[in-house]
Amino acid sequence: MTPLPRLDGALCVVTGGTSGIGYGAALGLARLGAELVLPSRDLERGEHTAAAIRKQTGATVWVRGCDLGALSSVREFAEGYLRTFRRADVLVNSAGALFPTRQLTPDGFEATLAIDYLGPFLLTRSLLPALARAGRVGAPARIVNVSGEYHRRVRLDLDDLQLERGYGLVRAGAQAVLAKLMFTVELARRLPPGVTANAVHPGAVRSGLLRNLPWPLRIAAALARPFMLGPEAGAETVLYLAASPDVAEVSGGYFARCAPLEPAAHALDPEACRRLWEASAALTEGARGLTNALRG
Numbered sequence: 001m002t003p004l005p006r007l008d009g010a011l012c013v014v015t016g017g018t019s020g021i022g023y024g025a026a027l028g029l030a031r032l033g034a035e036l037v038l039p040s041r042d043l044e045r046g047e048h049t050a051a052a053i054r055k056q057t058g059a060t061v062w063v064r065g066c067d068l069g070a071l072s073s074v075r076e077f078a079e080g081y082l083r084t085f086r087r088a089d090v091l092v093n094s095a096g097a098l099f100p101t102r103q104l105t106p107d108g109f110e111a112t113l114a115i116d117y118l119g120p121f122l123l124t125r126s127l128l129p130a131l132a133r134a135g136r137v138g139a140p141a142r143i144v145n146v147s148g149e150y151h152r153r154v155r156l157d158l159d160d161l162q163l164e165r166g167y168g169l170v171r172a173g174a175q176a177v178l179a180k181l182m183f184t185v186e187l188a189r190r191l192p193p194g195v196t197a198n199a200v201h202p203g204a205v206r207s208g209l210l211r212n213l214p215w216p217l218r219i220a221a222a223l224a225r226p227f228m229l230g231p232e233a234g235a236e237t238v239l240y241l242a243a244s245p246d247v248a249e250v251s252g253g254y255f256a257r258c259a260p261l262e263p264a265a266h267a268l269d270p271e272a273c274r275r276l277w278e279a280s281a282a283l284t285e286g287a288r289g290l291t292n293a294l295r296g
């Protein structure tokens, strides 16, 4: 594996940067010299994280408000981003949440789907003009979506994306990582030249996600904790996809441990990926004005 190059001057947007894999990714990118923008639903937590990253790396870090569970907040963040920063070299979609019981967001969506997938879907499409701008002037801009092996455990039911017919925390989390993987496959097909998109299985990572598990799973997670990866090790493949020259031209792939991994066949079904894209676009409608850099 070629050593990761310096990213001095690169501007990287990292969601979920306050915790877990997103924090590991933000820190790693900052160590490589990148400047960071951290969309954060809690500005105080975001600033606290930014200060910790600045202290360890000397990097320039901006924090901007963005609640991925509210489409209006995602739109506001994206519009502000395009006005202020104009370009983005890397977008890491790592934010996520799990809920023991079915919750609805202000937009009326099941919360796991909204925060882990629909918000990032809208964010990514909305930041496309900034990514396309970076891609034109230098190395391809890169989108890295944190998915996971749980995608193998579910099939997407487009008639019940909101899990009205039967909610479970594991099912909701698995559906969200499957949707992120299928989104990555379809996104890669639609992206203009100069921008790539890949998905990651980070491994089992010690993170804030475990806080919301019901107690039997929490006990299992506590027992497994010593064997789980820390945030920086959990972000290794994210960093690889964001920075390595080895994958500069690779798009639409799924990676674990810095190597390609074959996803479940149902995650690659072109018709299902297309239908998910269309359903997601309809659910997040209003993004269209910002997304003319994308086909469809």
Ligand SMILES: NC(=O)c1ccc[n+]([C@@H]2O[C@H](COP(=O)([O-])OP(=O)(O)OC[C@H]3O[C@@H](n4cnc5c(N)ncnc54)[C@H](OP(=O)(O)O)[C@@H]3O)[C@@H](O)[C@H]2O)c1
Pocket (backbone or CB within 6 Å): 015, 016, 017, 018, 019, 020, 021, 022, 039, 040, 041, 042, 045, 066, 067, 068, 069, 070, 094, 095, 096, 097, 115, 116, 146, 147, 148, 149, 173, 177, 201, 202, 203, 204, 205, 206, 207, 208, 209, 210
């Ligand atoms: N951990 C694992 O073993 C594992 C395995 C496979 C896949 N994954 C995937 O990896 C992703 C990251 O998980 P993690 O383990 O790093 O979790 P984590 O430590 O709990 O971090 C989640 C991040 O998402 C942010 N977030 C939550 N709700 C948000 C919202 N409404 N708007 C904006 N940001 C929000 C959190 O911000 P706050 O600080 O504001 O809460 C936090 O920064 C998830 O999508 C998960 O599905 C994780």
